[in-house]
Amino acid sequence: MWLELMIAIKFLRQGISQTLLILVGIAVGVSVIVFITTLILGLQSNIIDRTLGTQSHIRVEPPREENAVIGVPDGTLALRIDEKRGQRLRSINNWIQVQSVLDTLPEATAVSPVVAGPAFARRGDVIKSVSLLGIDPVRYERIVPVSEDIVAGQFRVGAGNAVIGRLLADDLGLEVGSKLRLETGDDRHAIVTVMGIFELGVRELDLRYVYVDLKQAQSLLDLAGGVTLIDVTVRDLFAADVAARRIARLTGLKSESWIQSNAQLMNALTSQRISTSVISFFVAISVAFGIASVLAITVTQRTREIGILRAMGARREQILGVFLLQGGLLAFLGSIFGAALGYGLIWSFNRFGPKLFYIPLPGGLLFVTMGVATLTGLLAAMVPAWRASRLHPVEAIRYV
Numbered sequence: 001m002w003l004e005l006m007i008a009i010k011f012l013r014q015g016i017s018q019t020l021l022i023l024v025g026i027a028v029g030v031s032v033i034v035f036i037t038t039l040i041l042g043l044q045s046n047i048i049d050r051t052l053g054t055q056s057h058i059r060v061e062p063p064r065e066e067n068a069v070i071g072v073p074d075g076t077l078a079l080r081i082d083e084k085r086g087q088r089l090r091s092i093n094n095w096i097q098v099q100s101v102l103d104t105l106p107e108a109t110a111v112s113p114v115v116a117g118p119a120f121a122r123r124g125d126v127i128k129s130v131s132l133l134g135i136d137p138v139r140y141e142r143i144v145p146v147s148e149d150i151v152a153g154q155f156r157v158g159a160g161n162a163v164i165g166r167l168l169a170d171d172l173g174l175e176v177g178s179k180l181r182l183e184t185g186d187d188r189h190a191i192v193t194v195m196g197i198f199e200l201g202v203r204e205l206d207l208r209y210v211y212v213d214l215k216q217a218q219s220l221l222d223l224a225g226g227v228t229l230i231d232v233t234v235r236d237l238f239a240a241d242v243a244a245r246r247i248a249r250l251t252g253l254k255s256e257s258w259i260q261s262n263a264q265l266m267n268a269l270t271s272q273r274i275s276t277s278v279i280s281f282f283v284a285i286s287v288a289f290g291i292a293s294v295l296a297i298t299v300t301q302r303t304r305e306i307g308i309l310r311a312m313g314a315r316r317e318q319i320l321g322v323f324l325l326q327g328g329l330l331a332f333l334g335s336i337f338g339a340a341l342g343y344g345l346i347w348s349f350n351r352f353g354p355k356l357f358y359i360p361l362p363g364g365l366l367f368v369t370m371g372v373a374t375l376t377g378l379l380a381a382m383v384p385a386w387r388a389s390r391l392h393p394v395e396a397i398r399y400v
Contacts, residue, residue, distance in 0.1 A: 019330070022330055022334070023330065023333055023334045023337065024334075025286075025334070026330065026331060026333075026334025026335060026337075026338060026373065026377075027334045027335075027337035027338035027341055028338065028341075029283045029284070029286060029334075029338065029373075030334065030335045030337075030338025030339060030341075030342065030369055030370070030373050031338045031339075031341035031342035031345060032279075032283050032342075033279075033280045033283050033284070033338075033342070033369055034338065034339060034342025034343070034345075034346070034365060034366065034369050035342050035345045035346060035349075036276060036279055036280070037276055037280065037365065037369075038342075038346055038359050038360075038361055038362065038365065039349070039359055040272050040273070040275075040276045041359070041360075041362060042358065042359030042360060043272070043359075044269055044272060044273075045360075046358075047265070047268075047269070048237065048269075050201065051258075051262060051265055052237070052258055053144065053145075053200075054144055054200045054201075054202055054205055055144065055231075055258065056112070056143050056144070056231030056232055056233055056258075057232060057233045057234050057237060057240045057243075057257060057258050058231070058232040058233075058234065058240055058243060058244045058247065058255060058256065058257050058258070059229050059230075059231060059232075059255070059256050059261075060092070060098070060102070060229060060230040060231075060232060060247060060251065060253050060254070060255050061092070061228070061229045061253060061254045061255075061256070062090045062091070062092050062093070062228075062253060062254065063252070063253060063254050064254065089117050089221060089223070089228060090226075090228065091223050091225075091226025091227060091228060092226070092227055092228070092229070092230065092253065095113060095226065095227045095230065098230060098251050098253065099111055099113055099230060101250060101251065102230065102232055102247065102251075105243070105246075105247070107234045107235055107236065107239070107243045107246075108232050108233070108234055108243070109142070109233045109234060109235055110139065110142035110143050110231075110232070110233045111139065111230060111231070111232050112135065112136060112139035112140045112142065112143045112230065112231045112232075113135075113136060113139070113214070113227040113229075113230050113231075114133060114134065114135055114140070114227060114228065114229050114230070114231055115132075115133070115134035115135075115214060115217035115218050115221060115223060115226070115227050115228055116131065116132065116133050116134070116217075116228050116229060117131075117132055117184070117217070117220075117221040117223075117228065118130075118131065118132070118184070119131070119132040119182050119183060119184045119210070119220065119221075120182070120183045120184070121164075121168065121172060121180055121181070121182060121210060122180075122181040122182075122183060123172045123173065123174065123178075123179075123180060123181065126171070126172055126173075128168060128171060128172060129208070130168065130182075130208050130209070130210045131208045131209055131210070132182065132184070132210050132212065132217055132220060132221065133209060133210065133211050133212070133217065134212055134213060134214040134215070134216060134217020134218060134220075134221075134227075135157060135211055135212075135213075135214060135217075136214055137155070137156075137157045140231070141155075142233070143231045143232075143233055146163065146198050146200075146211065149198045149199055149200050149201075150163075150196050150197065150198050151166055151197055151198065151199045152166075152169075152175070152176050152196065152197040153176035153177075153194070153195050153196035153197055154195060154196050155195075155196050155198070155211075156195040156196060157195070157211050157212060157213055158213055159213055159215070159216065160190075160191075160192055160193060160216075161192060161193055161195045161212070161213070162180060162182075162192040162193065162194055162195065162210055162211060162212050163194070163195055163196040163197070163198060163210075163211040164180070164194055164196075164197060164198075164209070164210050164211070165197070165198060165199070165200070165205060165206035165207055165208065165209050165210075166197050166198065166199040166206050167203065167206040167207040168206065168207050168208065168209075168210070169194070169197045171207070174194050174197075175194070175197075176194055176195065176196065176197065177193065177194065178193070178194045179191055179192070179193060179194075180192050180193075180194055180210075182210065182212070182220060184220045184221055184222075186222070188219070188220050188221075188222065189220070190212075190216060190219070190220055192212060192216070214227075232247070237258075238259075240257035240258055240259055241257045241259045241260065243257070244256060244257035244260070284372065284373070284376050288376045288377075288379065288380040289380070324378055324382070327377040327378055327380055328374055328377050328378045329377075330377055331373050331374045331375075331376060331377020331378070331380075332370070332373075332374045332377070334373065334377075335369065335370040335373035335374060336370065338369075338370075338373070339366040339369060339370055342366070342369075343361065343366065346359060346361055
């Protein structure tokens, strides 16, 4: 193998211009694969953070109420008009037990009970429709880290306190320490103190959400001791639908994952992954053709040398090894330069590019890309190497 390596290096050095050109081509190809892959992964991560940073991965709710159908005797023809039943605001039966079950699931990372319902926020003669959220602050923070988005005051939810969105605060003219009246009808109302103002970056949430204590929401929505939903986050985002189905089987409740409620987002993420794979595939193909073409030319140019080597006793396996080593060396060296260039592009984007999002370099991506590029080089060298090994020494020496 040492002899084959020395001959392969000598051939590469003698055709230095061709060697440099193919090295540049491989380096550009590898850097494109590294940068595009990292860019798409960073973009996906940013989209997921912005979308799922304000919601749970799975929502567990009471099952839908359906109309009860009265049975009729056999042989009786019944005409029935069945209209869908309106869904009331209901509590989850035995929600504490359900929460305990969810806490034991290995795929669940956080579980939080929530009381959610409609309300009106009043200040003076201004009334706004809001979404009232009664939460356990410690548990809810593991689902949605609201405290990280506080722009005024602090995230403190307790008896008589509330945290509201910035747009709602602007519309009602509220500041930290202001009083706010919450009404839910039937003379159920409460006066709360605004302890914090958040900005989640989603207009509807910043305009509608009002966070209060769990017991306060239960009282306002007439759900004594109950919760309307349980939020769950899981370890693997893209397996949330599997976890949701398992939760539905265990609890008998309605369990909906973010994949179901954000079907368009999931389609967009899938399309991005497919487009990244297609781009990487065609770049790898172009690199392979570049290596194969250079080695094919090398075989033609080195026919006499190959014939002499064969006449001196070199075996076909050794000639095959020479050109396979050339392809592997070209791909390996080119991938090193390409990985360095790709890393430089990523660093430049994060340092000098538009501050839209940060693209982290996934661990192992550079080494995986270099390995795939080297393997591609070896595969691309197969045909020229096989052709060189099949040359007859007499015909090769007589080649002009």
